[in-house]
Amino acid sequence: MSGLVVVGVDGSASSLAAVELAAREAGLRGAGLSVVHAFVWPAMHVPLGPSPLGPPEGGIRNMADHLLAEAVERARAVAPDVDVRHAVVTGEPLTVLEAQSRSADLVVVGSRGMGGFVGLLVGSTAVHLAAHGRCPVLVVREQPSAEGPIVLGLDGSPAGEPAVDFAFAEATLRKAPLLALHAWTTWNAPTPAPYDASAPYANPPGALAGQEERLLHEALAGHREKYPDVVVEHKTVHERTREALIEASRSAQLLVVGARGRGGFAGLLLGSVSQALLHHAHCPVAVVRGGDARR
Known part of the structure; x- marks a missing residue:
C-alpha cells in the first residue's frame, strides 16, 4: 500500500x-x-x-x-x-x-x-x-464533469504552492488537462514598489495585467518539467476571484485551491475565496493548506 x-x-x-x-x-x-x-x-x-x-x-x-x-x-x-x-x-x-x-x-x-x-x-x-x-x-459537491479539466486557482502566494503540486499530480493521475486560472483586480494586485500613493492608477496602461501574467508563469515554473505529460492551459482574467473560479467549476471535474490567498489576514486558516468555493462551486473542491499537502 x-x-x-x-x-x-x-x-x-x-x-x-x-x-x-x-x-x-x-x-x-x-x-x-x-x-x-x-x-x-x-x-x-x-x-x-x-x-x-x-x-x-x-x-x-x-x-x-x-x-x-x-x-x-x-x-x-x-x-x-x-x-x-x-x-x-x-x-x-x-x-x-x-x-x-x-x-x-x-x-x-x-x-x-x-x-x-x-x-x-x-x-x-x-x-x-x-x-x-x-x-x-x-x-x-455536485457531480463533476467526467471529461472536464482540473481547474487550479492561482494567486502566486507562497501558501498556494502546495496546491499547485497537488493539482498537477491529480491531473497526472486522472490523465486530465489542467487549467491554471489566475483572476485579479486592481484591488487585489500587489502594490508596486516603491510605494506610490496614486498606485495602481499611475502605472502605464497594461502594466498590471503584464505583472499578473508574469506572476502566473512564475507560479507554474518547474511544474511543467516535473509533470511533462500534463497538458496545461493558463489563463489570466481581470475579474473577481471567486466569481471566476465558480464559473470555471461548471465544466471542471475538480477545483483545487489553497486555503488562503495573498489577501488573507494573518492567523486566518481558511480564506474567504476558499469558503465561497466550498459553498458555491459546481464540482468537488480540494483545499490544500500551505505546508500540509503530502503526496
Whole structure:
C-alpha cells in the first residue's frame, strides 16, 4: 500500500457520494481506503443497544454499523481492487477526521451531513476540516464533469504552492488537462514598489495585467518539467476571484485551491475565496493548506 485515503461517512447521500469519489481516488493512487464513522453518542451517555421492546437489530450502535457496512459495500463496488478498511471511532466528526488527517494523504467528505439544516449549502464539518485538516481535504459537491479539466486557482502566494503540486499530480493521475486560472483586480494586485500613493492608477496602461501574467508563469515554473505529460492551459482574467473560479467549476471535474490567498489576514486558516468555493462551486473542491499537502 502506497498511501491512505480517508472518507468520513454518516449515512447521508452526500457522504455516500464522497465514498464513491474517495474509492476512485484510492484506486488512482494505488492507496488504501479507510471508511470512518464518527460515533458521538457514547459521550452523550445514551443507550447504544436495542430497546427491550424493539427488534434485536435496532439501536444506535447497530445503526452505525449498518451505515458503515453500506458505505464499505459502495466503495468496493466502485473500486474492487482497493484495500478497504472501516472503523467506528468515538468522537465528534471534526475531531475524529482531523485526527485521521494526520496520517492520511487525502481526506474526503460530503458537502453536507445528516445534521445539515435545510437550505445550508455546505456543512460546518466540511468547512472546518478544510481549515484544520493536516492533509489536503476534498469536499464533494455536485457531480463533476467526467471529461472536464482540473481547474487550479492561482494567486502566486507562497501558501498556494502546495496546491499547485497537488493539482498537477491529480491531473497526472486522472490523465486530465489542467487549467491554471489566475483572476485579479486592481484591488487585489500587489502594490508596486516603491510605494506610490496614486498606485495602481499611475502605472502605464497594461502594466498590471503584464505583472499578473508574469506572476502566473512564475507560479507554474518547474511544474511543467516535473509533470511533462500534463497538458496545461493558463489563463489570466481581470475579474473577481471567486466569481471566476465558480464559473470555471461548471465544466471542471475538480477545483483545487489553497486555503488562503495573498489577501488573507494573518492567523486566518481558511480564506474567504476558499469558503465561497466550498459553498458555491459546481464540482468537488480540494483545499490544500500551505505546508500540509503530502503526496
